[in-house]
Amino acid sequence: MIGSAAAAVGTAQEAHRRRQLATVADVARLAGVSTATVDRVLNQRSGVRAVTVERVLKAAAELGYVLDAALPAGAMKPLRLAFLLPSGTNRFLTGLGRLVVESRDRLASFNIRPRLDHIDSFNPELLAQTLRTLGREVDGIAFMAIEHPTVREAVDWLADRGVPTVTLISDIANTRRVAYVGLDNRAAGRTAGQIAARFIGPRPAKVAMIAGSLSYRAHEEREMGFLHLFHELHPAIQVVGLREGLDEEARNYRQTKMLLAQHPDLAGIYNIGGGPEGIARALRETGRQQDVVFVGHGLTPETRHLLIDGVMDAVITQNPQAALMDCVSIFTNLRAGRPPIEGTARPNIEIVLRENLP
Numbered sequence: 001m002i003g004s005a006a007a008a009v010g011t012a013q014e015a016h017r018r019r020q021l022a023t024v025a026d027v028a029r030l031a032g033v034s035t036a037t038v039d040r041v042l043n044q045r046s047g048v049r050a051v052t053v054e055r056v057l058k059a060a061a062e063l064g065y066v067l068d069a070a071l072p073a074g075a076m077k078p079l080r081l082a083f084l085l086p087s088g089t090n091r092f093l094t095g096l097g098r099l100v101v102e103s104r105d106r107l108a109s110f111n112i113r114p115r116l117d118h119i120d121s122f123n124p125e126l127l128a129q130t131l132r133t134l135g136r137e138v139d140g141i142a143f144m145a146i147e148h149p150t151v152r153e154a155v156d157w158l159a160d161r162g163v164p165t166v167t168l169i170s171d172i173a174n175t176r177r178v179a180y181v182g183l184d185n186r187a188a189g190r191t192a193g194q195i196a197a198r199f200i201g202p203r204p205a206k207v208a209m210i211a212g213s214l215s216y217r218a219h220e221e222r223e224m225g226f227l228h229l230f231h232e233l234h235p236a237i238q239v240v241g242l243r244e245g246l247d248e249e250a251r252n253y254r255q256t257k258m259l260l261a262q263h264p265d266l267a268g269i270y271n272i273g274g275g276p277e278g279i280a281r282a283l284r285e286t287g288r289q290q291d292v293v294f295v296g297h298g299l300t301p302e303t304r305h306l307l308i309d310g311v312m313d314a315v316i317t318q319n320p321q322a323a324l325m326d327c328v329s330i331f332t333n334l335r336a337g338r339p340p341i342e343g344t345a346r347p348n349i350e351i352v353l354r355e356n357l358p
Contacts (some may be wrong), residue, residue, distance in 0.1 A: 051325065054321055081142065083117070090247045092297070168179070183346065189225025202236070209226060211223060212273025253279070299350075
């Protein structure tokens with residue numbers, strides 16, 4: 001017992017010694033930034049991109065460099081944040097949730113306590129109930145919103161009780177949420193349309209859409225952008241319909257098989273949500289993987305393989321790590337009395353092809 005206690009003391013002393021030996025210059029060198037940038041991050045000042053903040057935090061954690069004095073005044077109580085994401089098979093959301101878990105130790109060094117919660121997709125009543133429950137346990141909630149009156153009421157109920165909310169990936173209208181972290185989804189839909197049109201070329205053709213659910217504003221806005229792009233710029237290409245796959249591989253497979261049977265001359269498919277493997281399987285089984293343009297969302301190991309195999313032509317994505325750190329920055333800004341989006345920026349729409357895979 002004494003030996004174990006001595007070992008624990010030795011470990012603690014070693015960690016303290018490493019912390020004392022590490023300098024701001026060491027953190028800057030490991031993170032690949034200037035010492036001024038490290039100082040801004042450690043003192044939680046604005047003007048640093050979210051991805052750079054994450055790099056500095058990671059370097060500081062690896063070196064054991066955490067200045068207690070760097071915490072803002074009044075932050076002795078940990079900032080408890082909940083990230084509420086839909087459960088299911090959407091690989092991009094799964095990866096985002098994994099990032100939340102993997103960032104716990106680094107963020108704990110800055111007195112931030114993130115937690116990950118899941119909820120059944122496409123259930124607004126359950127989402128509203130879960131938001132209210134979490135509001136009694138945490139200081140802020142980032143969540144993927146569903147457009148529904150009960151969800152709007154829950155967001156405003158939380159605001160009345162001083163619990164700020166940030167919508168993530170998909171926004172919600174007419175509420176008192178403090179910020180939205182995600183793409184301009186209407187622009188993303190137009191981007192998908194332009195990619196498909198350019199791949200198809202200047203000829204009469206048909207394209208179709210498969211959404212997760214239009215209860216997500218993000219999916220609805222992507223649909224509108226896609227439709228308007230063809231109406232305005234490519235009238236020879238007909239959008240033949242929209243089907244909902246609920247981000248499920250099996251359902252997307254069935255929807256694609258039906259689309260291909262109904263429209264043998266189909267030239268393109270835009271997957272607005274998740275479950276791209278189901279669409280790819282249907283295209284392969286019908287021998288259409290080389291002549292149907294396939295555009296989707298979210299760079300994941302699965303969509304990466306589909307790009308390499310040539311089944312998918314393009315993936316529209318955003319940086320999940322930057323989205324996570326933007327959420328954290330918004331909540332820390334609020335606690336410090338700063339404008340919520342100070343030091344953050346709207347995510348860029350990234351277009352990934354087989355030839356430019358990161």
